Amino acid sequence: MxxxxxxxxxxxxxxxxxxxxxxSTEPAGGAGGGGEADLKADEGPWTKSGGVAAELRxxxxxxxxxxxxxxxxxxGATAGFASGDTxxxxxxxxxxxxxxxxxxxxxxxPALRSAGRDFGEREADTRxxxxxxxxxxxxxxxx
Numbered sequence: 763m764x765x766x767x768x769x770x771x772x773x774x775x776x777x778x779x780x781x782x783x784x785x786s787t788e789p790a791g792g793a794g795g796g797g798e799a800d801l802k803a804d805e806g807p808w809t810k811s812g813g814v815a816a817e818l819r820x821x822x823x824x825x826x827x828x829x830x831x832x833x834x835x836x837x838g839a840t841a842g843f844a845s846g847d848t849x850x851x852x853x854x855x856x857x858x859x860x861x862x863x864x865x866x867x868x869x870x871x872p873a874l875r876s877a878g879r880d881f882g883e884r885e886a887d888t889r890x891x892x893x894x895x896x897x898x899x900x901x902x903x904x905x
Contacts, residue, residue, distance in 0.1 A: 804885070808878025812871045819867035826860045829853070 833853050840846030 777840035805878035808874050808881060812874035812878065815867045815870040815874060819871065820861050820865050824868065826857065826864065829856060853875065857883040 833849075836853070837846060840849060885894055
């Protein structure tokens with residue numbers, strides 16, 4: 763059995779009328795999301811997401827600095843109070859959380875931007891390949 767015939771048997775329309783598709787590409791009124799049937803890969807959302815991650819990394823880093831500055835001297839000022847150790851624990855917990863967010867955003871920024879570039883390059887390459895493989899439109903012969 764040829765690959766296309768096997769594919770049609772497994773996923774094609776066949777006699778049952780059943781077919782396989784992405785939920786987001788179902789035609790309007792179908793069971794899916796009503797999106798377009800053509801898959802489009804655009805670098806824009808990826809690049810924008812990378813920018814948001816970079817902004818979040820910067821603001822988180824500033825927040826870490828502000829938190830540290832605001833808590834300078836707290837340990838000395840609360841010496842002898844039962845709440846001193848608790849405040850120090852809370853401060854360290856928040857520093858750890860903010861550091862984790864900052865570091866993850868620092869990792870995501872270049873990864874998201876790279877994914878966007880890759881999608882954009884692949885999309886352009888695919889368009890070139892399709893154009894190269896498509897037959898030239900028929901020319902009308904002048905009589």
